[in-house]
Amino acid sequence: MGAPFVEITHSEEFSASHRLHNARWTAAKNRRIYGICNNLHGHNYAVQVTVRGTLDSSSGMVMNLTDLMTAMRARLIDPVDHKSLDRDVPFLRGKVTTAENVVVAFWTELEPALRKFKTCRLHRIRLYESRNNFVDYLGPDPSI
Amino acid sequence: MGAPFVEITHSEEFSASHRLHNARWTAAKNRRIYGICNNLHGHNYAVQVTVRGTLDSSSGMVMNLTDLMTAMRARLIDPVDHKSLDRDVPFLRGKVTTAENVVVAFWTELEPALRKFKTCRLHRIRLYESRNNFVDYLGPDPSI
Amino acid sequence: MGAPFVEITHSEEFSASHRLHNARWTAAKNRRIYGICNNLHGHNYAVQVTVRGTLDSSSGMVMNLTDLMTAMRARLIDPVDHKSLDRDVPFLRGKVTTAENVVVAFWTELEPALRKFKTCRLHRIRLYESRNNFVDYLGPDPSI
Amino acid sequence: MGAPFVEITHSEEFSASHRLHNARWTAAKNRRIYGICNNLHGHNYAVQVTVRGTLDSSSGMVMNLTDLMTAMRARLIDPVDHKSLDRDVPFLRGKVTTAENVVVAFWTELEPALRKFKTCRLHRIRLYESRNNFVDYLGPDPSI
Amino acid sequence: MGAPFVEITHSEEFSASHRLHNARWTAAKNRRIYGICNNLHGHNYAVQVTVRGTLDSSSGMVMNLTDLMTAMRARLIDPVDHKSLDRDVPFLRGKVTTAENVVVAFWTELEPALRKFKTCRLHRIRLYESRNNFVDYLGPDPSI
Amino acid sequence: MGAPFVEITHSEEFSASHRLHNARWTAAKNRRIYGICNNLHGHNYAVQVTVRGTLDSSSGMVMNLTDLMTAMRARLIDPVDHKSLDRDVPFLRGKVTTAENVVVAFWTELEPALRKFKTCRLHRIRLYESRNNFVDYLGPDPSI
Numbered sequence: 066m067g068a069p070f071v072e073i074t075h076s077e078e079f080s081a082s083h084r085l086h087n088a089r090w091t092a093a094k095n096r097r098i099y100g101i102c103n104n105l106h107g108h109n110y111a112v113q114v115t116v117r118g119t120l121d122s123s124s125g126m127v128m129n130l131t132d133l134m135t136a137m138r139a140r141l142i143d144p145v146d147h148k149s150l151d152r153d154v155p156f157l158r159g160k161v162t163t164a165e166n167v168v169v170a171f172w173t174e175l176e177p178a179l180r181k182f183k184t185c186r187l188h189r190i191r192l193y194e195s196r197n198n199f200v201d202y203l204g205p206d207p208s209i
Numbered sequence: 210m211g212a213p214f215v216e217i218t219h220s221e222e223f224s225a226s227h228r229l230h231n232a233r234w235t236a237a238k239n240r241r242i243y244g245i246c247n248n249l250h251g252h253n254y255a256v257q258v259t260v261r262g263t264l265d266s267s268s269g270m271v272m273n274l275t276d277l278m279t280a281m282r283a284r285l286i287d288p289v290d291h292k293s294l295d296r297d298v299p300f301l302r303g304k305v306t307t308a309e310n311v312v313v314a315f316w317t318e319l320e321p322a323l324r325k326f327k328t329c330r331l332h333r334i335r336l337y338e339s340r341n342n343f344v345d346y347l348g349p350d351p352s353i
Numbered sequence: 354m355g356a357p358f359v360e361i362t363h364s365e366e367f368s369a370s371h372r373l374h375n376a377r378w379t380a381a382k383n384r385r386i387y388g389i390c391n392n393l394h395g396h397n398y399a400v401q402v403t404v405r406g407t408l409d410s411s412s413g414m415v416m417n418l419t420d421l422m423t424a425m426r427a428r429l430i431d432p433v434d435h436k437s438l439d440r441d442v443p444f445l446r447g448k449v450t451t452a453e454n455v456v457v458a459f460w461t462e463l464e465p466a467l468r469k470f471k472t473c474r475l476h477r478i479r480l481y482e483s484r485n486n487f488v489d490y491l492g493p494d495p496s497i
Numbered sequence: 498m499g500a501p502f503v504e505i506t507h508s509e510e511f512s513a514s515h516r517l518h519n520a521r522w523t524a525a526k527n528r529r530i531y532g533i534c535n536n537l538h539g540h541n542y543a544v545q546v547t548v549r550g551t552l553d554s555s556s557g558m559v560m561n562l563t564d565l566m567t568a569m570r571a572r573l574i575d576p577v578d579h580k581s582l583d584r585d586v587p588f589l590r591g592k593v594t595t596a597e598n599v600v601v602a603f604w605t606e607l608e609p610a611l612r613k614f615k616t617c618r619l620h621r622i623r624l625y626e627s628r629n630n631f632v633d634y635l636g637p638d639p640s641i
Numbered sequence: 642m643g644a645p646f647v648e649i650t651h652s653e654e655f656s657a658s659h660r661l662h663n664a665r666w667t668a669a670k671n672r673r674i675y676g677i678c679n680n681l682h683g684h685n686y687a688v689q690v691t692v693r694g695t696l697d698s699s700s701g702m703v704m705n706l707t708d709l710m711t712a713m714r715a716r717l718i719d720p721v722d723h724k725s726l727d728r729d730v731p732f733l734r735g736k737v738t739t740a741e742n743v744v745v746a747f748w749t750e751l752e753p754a755l756r757k758f759k760t761c762r763l764h765r766i767r768l769y770e771s772r773n774n775f776v777d778y779l780g781p782d783p784s785i
Numbered sequence: 786m787g788a789p790f791v792e793i794t795h796s797e798e799f800s801a802s803h804r805l806h807n808a809r810w811t812a813a814k815n816r817r818i819y820g821i822c823n824n825l826h827g828h829n830y831a832v833q834v835t836v837r838g839t840l841d842s843s844s845g846m847v848m849n850l851t852d853l854m855t856a857m858r859a860r861l862i863d864p865v866d867h868k869s870l871d872r873d874v875p876f877l878r879g880k881v882t883t884a885e886n887v888v889v890a891f892w893t894e895l896e897p898a899l900r901k902f903k904t905c906r907l908h909r910i911r912l913y914e915s916r917n918n919f920v921d922y923l924g925p926d927p928s929i
Contacts, residue, residue: 069745106514107540634792637789
């Protein structure tokens with residue numbers, strides 16, 4: 066039996082404004098599809114990143130939590146915290162800022178920064194838009 | 210590569226009374242198996258429904274959250290909120306109202322209402338009975 | 354300057370059923386005043402008890418938390434946990450089991466059990482009926 | 498001894514965008530005083546309203562929670578939920594939308610709507626801007 | 642179709658001290674790898690155990706929650722609660738007490754105690770070290 | 786009528802180890818008074834600081850939250866986070882590290898650092914030792 070697989074998860078929070086609006090639709094269609102989310106509003110978001118890998122027998126860690134936290138802050142939190150998701154974030158430009166689109170964009174931003182950690186890989190990103198709504202993305206090719 | 214799979218989860222809460230009691234058992238056996246849960250008592254329950262599907266590239270959504278919320282309230286919450294699970298809920302009639310039985314019954318109620326949303330399907334229902342106890346059901350045929 | 358006043362607060366939880374129903378009113382009036390709370394339902398309640406007193410310079414405590422916990426469990430939690438507030442609790446007999454009535458009855462039950470602790474006194478009881486609703490009682494004669 | 502005083506508290510949540518910006522200051526001063534809060538961003542706010550009064554011996558209530566909830570939604574939540582606090586809310590026009598200014602404005606909006614409830618009065622409004630930051634206002638003339 | 646598979650999860654909490662320190666490393670390397678976690682400190686931990694199995698049609702349960710709670714307290718909580726993870730816990734002796742190592746050790750302790758429950762098996766242990774950091778272990782041979 | 790009084794509260798968290806032990810008592814007495822808290826263990830603490838003052842009509846603030854956060858981190862959090870409260874913290878030396886003693890020591894550390902903010906003053910410090918236990922200190926001379 067090899068080294069055990071363990072998943073580690075770290076959470077960070079950010080506050081941002083957004084509205085759901087598709088520029089190719091009429092105002093009426095935007096209102097019909099997105100309802101009050103078509104208005105400018107905002108959230109305290111939370112993002113949970115899960116990394117999956119084998120336990121290093123010396124350190125007892127899958128990945129140094131400090132490295133994960135540093136990567137999350139540099140790639141995900143700094144670009145969006147206290148910002149407008151619709152206007153201020155290069156990697157969201159041209160996208161409707163639904164939680165689904167944001168979580169997929171977060172994967173695209175974060176995954177390359179984690180490749181250098183050879184014994185683990187990005188497993189899931191969960192984005193909470195509010196206490197009662199969240200989305201999960203397991204990547205373009207989810208597997209064990 | 211096709212459109213990415215994303216899971217969206219919405220939570221609702223309800224308050225209900227119940228007791229665990231199997232009418233085919235003696236009082237002594239009910240007490241022995243169910244302990245103090247054999248007494249009439251109640252909970253603030255929370256139910257989290259997860260839907261899994263492909264991202265629609267126009268709307269940026271897997272499923273309109275309003276549709277999910279509407280289905281959950283009509284099929285799950287309205288029949289049980291501020292009710293006795295043992296006496297007032299048609300779809301629980303004759304069942305011992307364990308969290309396990311309730312979550313399976315919730316699946317049976319909700320799943321048909323979500324079939325019309327072609328690009329996604331019901332993936333999991335989680336039912337919290339209290340802060341420290343919850344159950345998950347992934348359906349009669351769970352798969353990726 | 355004398356020993357500093359400090360407040361200590363301990364929380365316990367219980368699960369119970371109840372309905373709001375005044376036996377001297379008609380069914381219609383009960384429904385009109387209490388709405389859906391007139392139905393049998395239940396909650397995971399939380400009760401927070403705050404004791405205020407002077408710091409003992411040897412122990413560094415206002416009151417031994419174990420004593421507070423023991424008193425709360427014996428006087429408050431054991432009589433109501435996994436019970437029907439309307440039928441099973443002697444000190445609630447004949448009362449409409451609103452959160453207000455329950456919190457006042459809790460004070461009457463608990464306060465005498467704390468009198469033997471000479472350097473502190475019961476200051477406040479808070480009762481959560483749900484995440485979004487709670488009541489506070491500061492006793493028949495609140496003062497600093 | 499008269500009827501006991503009890504406080505009841507109800508919470509509601511809303512999502513809104515805002516930025517801290519004083520139109521009479523230079524951009525540099527706004528940035529220096531408000532830091533990153535000078536950027537357009539947003540929050541999931543929670544507002545807790547506490548009403549204090551005497552227990553009605555028939556109903557067992559200080560105030561009907563449904564009436565409190567209705568007043569809070571009509572006066573506070575509907576005007577701000579899924580809105581820009583800076584542009585969309587008449588009672589915040591011309592104010593810097595700090596949590597302090599919002600909570601005082603909330604008092605001014607809500608207090609008159611509660612005057613018709615003769616046995617109780619508005620005691621405190623607490624506004625959470627995030628999990629780690631909240632403000633409390635006890636009115637222009639706080640007293641027991 | 643056979644009896645449905647359901648997962649049940651129960652949580653317990655404990656308070657413990659620890660420091661991350663590998664006795665085979667220099668002080669400098671310990672400091673470089675573990676940072677401030679190399680200092681003696683502590684946490685309120687939470688451990689969530691998930692058991693997966695088929696619903697018993699008589700009891701309506703996958704496993705009696707009382708049995709799960711009893712096993713968790715005897716095997717996991719009692720040995721670690723109000724203890725030093727580094728000095729007081731036989732099953733952690735000689736291990737660096739990272740969350741990853743603790744969760745794997747918890748599995749080794751708990752899993753044999755659950756084998757007598759024939760219709761279910763241990764599925765996952767989640768260990769929260771703080772609100773923002775947790776680890777998951779699905780066992781040496783995770784599968785559906 | 787003057788400027789309204791508003792209270793602002795900011796929370797920070799820290800992780801620390803401690804044990805309750807009075808060096809002037811026998812081991813038996815320490816065990817009898819403090820129970821399992823006499824063992825070395827630890828917590829994720831949260832500290833909530835409340836400042837009370839008048840609203841500045843230009844800034845719309847009672848006190849700049851950044852200044853409060855900076856003072857809390859410098860005076861309270863940095864000295865205790867990832868530390869042993871019993872051995873590593875100068876301002877707790879020789880004290881039994883009960884929550885009551887810690888919260889009073891926190892007041893003594895923080896209050897002088899807030900005196901330069903002329904329009905407000907420290908009103909309360911709340912220290913959570915766990916989800917179910919917290920203490921409040923309103924200072925040596927609490928008043929409105």
